[in-house]
Amino acid sequence: MDNDVKFMRLALEQAREALRRDEVPIGCVLTYDGRVVGRGYNLTEKFQDVTAHAEMQAITAACRTFGGKYLQGCTLYVTVEPCVMCAGAIGWAQVSRVVYGAADERRGFSRLAPHALHPRCQVSSGVLEEECATLMKEFFNRKRG
């Protein structure tokens, strides 16, 4: 659990990097054996491409780290619950564990695609939930304001 908080803090750092670039502030790190093997933050505005979610970039980065497309044994930390697209990618990559901070009632995979992850993938939620959610609220309030 201490590790979960530690790595979620790193995911939050990624999310803050997105915020600095005026992107929806979601960040992600992938770990293997206690080390970070991939990281990413949302860049959909910069690239004008919906596929540039934090998780997608972290997965691509981790695949490069390993030189392989399967990420068994890896844990993915992300500040907000993955969407259907990202959950699908996490499933294909056979990530072993997913830890997310804030839930996404509207677009989260747990409601829209509950079987997208690998059947053996473990899921934890609510780690640093408030910090993760606050970042999102600040961003959307600023946009609306």
Place this chain on the structure above:
Amino acid sequence: MDNDVKFMRLALEQAREALRRDEVPIGCVLTYDGRVVGRGYNLTEKFQDVTAHAEMQAITAACRTFGGKYLQGCTLYVTVEPCVMCAGAIGWAQVSRVVYGAADERRGFSRLAPHALHPRCQVSSGVLEEECATLMKEFFNRKRG
């Protein structure tokens, strides 16, 4: 319908390009107003990256064509039913219509994430189904042989 066959043939050309590179033979084209605005074929082996599906690449290509991340008014033609990941991306991009050839009973979105697409997205299936399915069967038979 004539247009559907015509564009599915182009998607099949993309799939054959994947086959030539010993990739799972799935191909995709995106059209707008009767013109191709993006295309792609599966390159997960080359890149060793599960996110390199045909649809993801076609979406990224079309976003570059338009310089924008939304693909309203576009039709996506793909030789095999999109998976959850690709359906999620198609949903985010607000693609207006999806036409696929062969169904994917195991990994297809229609079973695993039936609400992944945009609510107004229209779906057609079975266009050149046999050609699309045969390409897949040939590939997997060759792999097993």
